[in-house]
Amino acid sequence: MATEITPPPINDPEAAEAKATLETMLKAYPAKTARKRAKQLLVNDPETPPQIGANSRTTPGIITQRGCTYAGCRGVVIGPIHDILHITHGPIGCGYYSWLSRRNLVRPRHVDDTNYLQYAMSTDMMEEQIIFGGEKKLAQAIREAYEIFHPKAISIYSTCPVGLIGDDVHSVARDMKEELGINVFAFSCEGYKGVSQSAGHHIANNGVFKHMIGLNDEGDKAEFNINLLGEYNIGGDAWAIDDVLRKCGIHVTATLSGDVTYDQVCKAHTVDLNTVMCHRSINYMAEMMEKKFGIPWIKVNFVGAEATAKSLRKIAAFFQDKKLTDRVEEVIAQGNAELKPIRDEVTARCKGKKAALFVGGSRAHSYQHLFSDIGMETIAAGYEFAHRDDYEGRSVLPTIKVDADSRNIEEITVEQDPVRFKARKTPEQLQALAEEGFTFKDYSGMMSEMKKNTLIIDDISHHEIEKLVELRKPDIICSGIKDKFIIEKMGIPCKQLHSYDYSGPYTAFEGAANFYREIDRMLHTKVWSYVVPPWLKTAPVTTDATPE
């Protein structure tokens, strides 16, 4: 069942081969599925990125990597806040599976502080609550949690049944906030909302903005004061970025949300610049903070040595301070110098090898920088739950149609804060920046930075992974736990980019070295070479050939 992918190019054998690969993938599908997937399997053109059918509903039965809105909200964005309680309102599963299953690491600030991430809390809804309602149980659960832990705040997460049975979690939160005198808020992040984790990010951003940002106007005293948004401290990533920024003299008030405290989130609006790592999960926050408080934002990427240098320079350029600019150059020079030996060593062994990345809403792009650092080529990539702007760039935002599945995700109206809105730059300063070519809230997407005729596959299915390995034979694939052992059964190493295979950090110069070593290890692990036993490699032994 051949389906046209893109208009056939003339005299471009690479493009023809790419197109043929994608068409082979589509052949196995029933017609309706093939038609839909054809919009999500593209041959790349960085100059004019083709339109991709991203953030559309998942095809039932296709074997997707995607998860749900609850995971995006509780698991990804709010979960890492380690000094508030997280209570899941629903049957036990959701709370159980999100219990320490993500490596957003934490360092409690004082020796007596408790890291609440160690505790999975749930209302463990049973049939009685499904039939008669669970609001009373939720209120009681919140009370019991407060009695034991006395936290600063409590966050509540709705699961699939909650929306169906009509429990009003927000009303319970308001009541308990009044009763207990602490901040209590809820997220309507039922799993069936939207089409993936992405809807959960959006719902989470709305909630953080409504219930936490702006509660404490007393900011940190720092000359160069920023937030790091969309950085979750997987394997210590945020700490590595923090270290390099601190060396430059740049202060991070809040990281949203890796190793962040409740107090830090409450004062995040007091900075002068927001830097955005994961565009997909946090762009909403950046936009809302700009509208309300006047904080401008820029896209950064601390994954990769070149990328880290670029991001540091950009932050320095924003502050228009020579002292800072010079200091940043010193730090970059030092970072690169320390990195050079390992980078050269690994490049020599890995150069020319091919990688494919299918993960998340940001990492499939940012990690390509680490591969290019060591001379490796990305032949195919795609996101799990990203939108068109993450692929094609923010310039396409006005053309994106919100479909039926995402229409119910709330877009909150934000207005300028009458007292606290403050433009961080004067018109003259903005003019000077513009003349230097400085751009704000710019993200040109993954496709503009990938080579022509590479394969772009959105929400890759199991079948497509198998075909990709068969037809294009990447040397390594970056993905998640659900694909890892499948790919490795094929004799190819698979690097988990959600969990880092329990290593990391991979950000900044320190993390780049870790990643280079990891890829070197994975590509050169001997075990793959032992798969075919010797007796299957040589001719069968005959009765004449008895060993001496």
Add this chain to the structure above:
Amino acid sequence: MLNGTTAEIKERTALRINPAKTCQPIGAMYASLGIHGCMPHSHGSQGCCAYHRSHLTRHFKDPVVATSSSFTEGASVFGGAPNLNQALENIFTIYKPEIVAVHTTCLSEVIGDDVPNIVKKAVEEGKVPAGSKVIHANTPSFVGSHITGFAGMTTAMVKYLSEKTGETKDQVNVIPGFVDPTDMREMKRLAGELNVNIVMFPDTSDVLDSPQTGVYEMYPKGGATVAQITSAGDSIATVAVGRFASHPAAKLLEEKCGVPTTLLELPIGITATDEYIDALRTYGAVDVPASIVQERGRMLDVVSDMSQYFYGKRVAVFGDPDHVIALCRFLVELNMKPVYVITGSPGNFFETRVAEILKEQVPDAKIKQNADLFELHQWIKHSFQDLVH
């Protein structure tokens, strides 16, 4: 670590902290993987399937594939029939399993999807190839625990597949319980040593512990075949191992096909393993071979060599109910003292049975079903206080 856990215990009626159980669907998924050539299908939000696959694959470090109906908000309002229908078409066209085992989730249960009806329609529309099967189990996450889901899917295997032809076959059914592939392989191996033919279902050995051959097989060679599960209706008897996980399926097999049941506890430890061997050798009308007697002897030798380190030691035990019951038996055999014993799954039988096992050795044991790990840790922290004061 866990410094937020207080020694002072406050009663909780609503809040679960650090659960010692999870929900039904993953149990059903695990059981489904014990059928050869089976694609487990999660009829619900795609989050469920993602979480269950992730949890299982992390534990076994082996591929775990399953499909999802990927409900959206629309399906939650209008019903998931189109999703399941489309899923079946895609699964059979692309992934070609021999059988699809559908389990439900809280979402599809609350909206009341009639899975058999939806499947019937899909069959009528030609979405299910001739000769392929679709079975289902209702596994709402707000009832019981993951063990209930395992029991439910295993029962569904009997309901849909097992048949009685009237010709008794020289074989014994073994329903192994919610145990690891290596446990299943070991139970089969012992049967082999005894020269007793068994049909084990579900059987995840050679499914979730498959070798590295450089070739990925979506349907590994292991698992009970549909034919084997069908033939279970003609077996001499069923040995159901583990009341919580295995008894329901055995009961149905008895009702449906007249196959008598012997209910055993997990063969962990000396006497429980003796019971397993004894049951098989009785049904098989065979003698216990010297090889097994020697294995048993080697095990007793380890116990006697190490007995000084076990004697009188206080133990806290938590886990799935069948496992905990069997473990308590073993710990008592070793002269150890299980003082705190919990399971996360609900079921009063657990407390009764464990109390019976411990009544001589540890009459004051604290035993609780439907409990959680926070409470267990509090018991332990509290007891340190007793020792100190």
